[in-house]
Amino acid sequence: MESQGLETGPFTDVATIGGGTQNVLLRFTRGGREFVLRRPPRHLRAKSNEVLRRESRLLAALNDTAVPAPGLIAACTDETVLGGAVFYLMEPIEGFSPAVGLPDLHASDASIRHGMGLSAAAALAQLGNIDYEAIGLGDYGRPDGFLERQVPRWLSELESYSRNDGYPGPDIPGVDKVAAWLEQHRPAQWTPGILHGDCHLANMMFRYDGPELAALVDWEMSTIGDPLLDLGWLLATWPDGSELNALVGALSTAGGLATPAELIAHYGEHSDRDLGAVSWYTVLACFKLGIVLEGTHARACAGKAPKPVGDLLHSMTVRLFEKAAALLE
Structure with a gap:
């Protein structure tokens, strides 16, 4: 120092x-x-x-x-x-994580909880708008072929889990069907930008005095890719009354959140990106995150992670693939 x-x-x-x-x-x-x-x-x-x-x-x-x-x-x-x-x-962030709990202001006012989601969507659009080369991140990722790499990359990751002794293999309905659909419907045109990579509500901190986002945190999966995957990730992990609510228990229990359609519309108000393939990005987010979470389940089967955690994350994986399958229709 x-x-x-x-x-x-x-x-x-x-x-x-x-x-x-x-x-x-x-x-x-x-x-x-x-x-x-x-x-x-x-x-x-x-x-x-x-x-x-x-x-x-x-x-x-x-x-x-x-x-x-x-x-x-x-x-x-x-x-x-x-x-x-x-x-x-x-710098310390003056804000709170909705995964930990809600201040009285947010717990008592549904309009503020509604605004939290809109603020998150606007921030993701703002991130995607940045000229990454102008701020010195021209070599931070490999945007060429980014979308083409996704399905093979994550299928390979899923296959690698078999190295964990005691893991019986992925019991995830719809993996092959979702993978095939993603490959067949991949967008042909897109514009590279900064990708947070893991932007669910538990990786966000909000201001104490209102609905505004104080900071996106935990940038471990960031790269240069297609920023619309961040929007898809937000939609894929949005509380829906299922096991996914565990990501942000207090906020999902309180209710009053913006709808997925409102999140998409608000993102569009702050971005000129073509949102016609939002469902594809949401399916990709379900696919990718589901496989990431299944890794902990595989490690739990091998005694390398707590079994209750592995079981919960596996149930989240199954729910994500159910959500993806519904979007295919």
């Missing part, structure tokens, strides 16, 4: 921040300023440091844009400073 010209003195008010991520988040004060430190898990995975390097680069690029994202203060890409882990410091 001192080599970066940041505040000096003792570290005070050090506290961990929860929220479901496997990365470590710490909030602290130094020199009268509050910071949040983000680093990989204690037990590093093969790509943990690279993911954090990418995140810090993206957040630095977004600092001077209007996209609601954590403000990057400084990043340390030297793995030796924390004994093998890179890390970065960001």
Whole structure:
């Protein structure tokens, strides 16, 4: 911190921040300023440091844009400073996660809960509007062939789960049918942009004083791709009275949310992208996220994750493929 010209003195008010991520988040004060430190898990995975390097680069690029994202203060890409882990410091976010609970204002006012979804849709449109090359992210992803890669990439991921001892294989109705439909109906034209990659409500923080989005968080799956997949992801994970409600329990229980049609319309008010294939992107989001969640179920079968968590995520996977199958009609 001192080599970066940041505040000096003792570290005070050090506290961990929860929220479901496997990365470590710490909030602290130094020199009268509050910071949040983000680093990989204690037990590093093969790509943990690279993911954090990418995140810090993206957040630095977004600092001077209007996209609601954590403000990057400084990043340390030297793995030796924390004994093998890179890390970065960001500004604290004044907001709450709807996955944790709702403040009284939001719990008591359906119009505010309705506005939360619209604010999220507008923010995703805003992210997709950014000229990523102009802010230095021209090599942040591989947009060429992005949509063509999706189905083979995630079918391969699903197949890889068989390496987990005790996993009987994917019991997911409709996988092949959904995959074939996606390949047959893939949009021919699209415009690359920044993709958050995992933009459900649990990865968003909202302001305490109203419905506005305070920040999109957890950018681990970000890349340069088709931003309409973010809209599809929001729609795929939108509370619907099923197991998916577990993503944002308090908010889904309270009700009063915008409808999927309202989310699409509001996105369209803030973007000039062609929304004619929104159903395709929603099906792709169901397909991709369902396979991602099934990975934890496979690990749970092998004793590498808690069985109740694996069972819940498998039920979410099945629900996502049910939602995808309904959209095929």
